[in-house]
Amino acid sequence: xxxxxxxxxxxxxxxxxxxxxxxxxxxxxxxxxxxxxxxxxxxxxxxxxxxxxxxxxxxxxxxxxxxxxxxxxxxxxxxxxxxxxxxxxxxxxxxxxxxxxxxxxxxxxxxxxxxxxx
Numbered sequence: 001x002x003x004x005x006x007x008x009x010x011x012x013x014x015x016x017x018x019x020x021x022x023x024x025x026x027x028x029x030x031x032x033x034x035x036x037x038x039x040x041x042x043x044x045x046x047x048x049x050x051x052x053x054x055x056x057x058x059x060x061x062x063x064x065x066x067x068x069x070x071x072x073x074x075x076x077x078x079x080x081x082x083x084x085x086x087x088x089x090x091x092x093x094x095x096x097x098x099x100x101x102x103x104x105x106x107x108x109x110x111x112x113x114x115x116x117x118x
Contacts, residue, residue: 046108049080049088051115057081067104072096076105085111 052060057077064073075094079085088106091097 046110046113048113048115049076049085049109049111051113052077052080054081064105064108067108068101072101087111 047060061070061073061077064076067073068076072094075096076091079091079094083090085091088102088109088111089099091102091105092099
């Protein structure tokens with residue numbers, strides 16, 4: 001009886017193999033339709049800072065606050081909505097934002113790519 005349980009799991013996993021080949025999970029880019037710039041990180045895509053919409057400001061600040069201080073997130077949002085950001089290094093012009101802060105957000109923000117359209 002002791003050997004029956006491991007054998008069951010082996011047989012079960014082998015039975016799932018054809019299903020796994022039919023649905024190649026590594027090819028799925030995003031599990032849902034992206035209709036907001038803020039949802040891009042859920043799909044492992046970087047947010048184009050120039051595409052943040054006015055109505056997404058509160059969500060953007062909240063999201064960015066998990067990477068930097070809330071005051072810094074607000075300043076980055078304000079700067080991005082008032083200016084076309086050509087390079088993330090440009091954010092270092094903002095008072096209270098330094099190179100370390102820019103490095104923290106580099107993995108989630110970009111200045112290129114298509115904007116999400118409703």
